[in-house]
Amino acid sequence: MPAPISEEQSRLDRAALLDAAERLFCERGFQAVGMDEVRAASGLPLKRIYRLFAAKEDLAVAMLKRRDRRWRGSLAAHVEQVPDPRERVLAVFDWLAEWFAEPGFRGCVRVNAHGELGSSSEAVLAEVRSHKRAFHDQIAVWVHAAGAPVAEPVLLLAEGAIVTAGITGDPAPARHARAAAATLLGTP
Structure with missing residues (x-):
């Protein structure tokens, strides 16, 4: 069983995810960017991304x-x-x-x-x-x-x-x- 993720790691992952999403959404638009691209740009697995934000819309709003x-x-x-x-x-x-x-x-x-x-x-x-x-x-x-x-x-x-x-x-x-x-x- 993997170790639980600390609050600090969650904060860092959230910031990395928001940075990647912002860069991609601003460069290419919201609809043109898929979650696989956000995953690749952030370096986070999709499972982790969806634990932080249940949907792409939630990520966009954040x-x-x-x-x-x-x-x-x-x-x-x-x-x-x-x-x-x-x-x-x-x-x-x-x-x-x-x-x-x-x-x-x-x-x-x-x-x-x-x-x-x-x-x-x-x-x-x-x-x-x-x-x-x-x-x-x-x-x-x-x-x-x-x-x-x-x-x-x-x-x-x-x-x-x-x-x-x-x-x-x-x-x-x-x-x-x-x-x-x-x-x-x-x-x-």
Whole structure:
């Protein structure tokens, strides 16, 4: 009988599995990637994978949740180091420009997940909507602190820049959206 798996080993296996799934799902999409590919990329046996996540959908949702925490945390860390509230809002677009310029940028994995699975997976749809609400709320806090009643238009500029950059492969939409947001916020 094999030795029981420690909590630490479970944590490491889960992280390796989520890393592999994220890389594959982001590069190739959710439906195109089979669990055998996830197994090969993670180095974990399928039996272990299915003990950690009962279904591919569960793995996808866990990956989206983990990526959301990391993505929004990185954005907040960048934006909140800017002292001026108006410039803090504009820093959102500076951060987006850096993200868009990263090698392998393929757009928002949540938008991609919604396009692939949103109509067939309630769990994925719920996670995508949760991320979008949280991103909205983050933007709204920063815009309101700048004293401008334009949270919705600023959010739409950010979301539009993300989708456009993902499709075109060009980081310029962040710069264009930043200029439009500056206009909406008015002169300091």
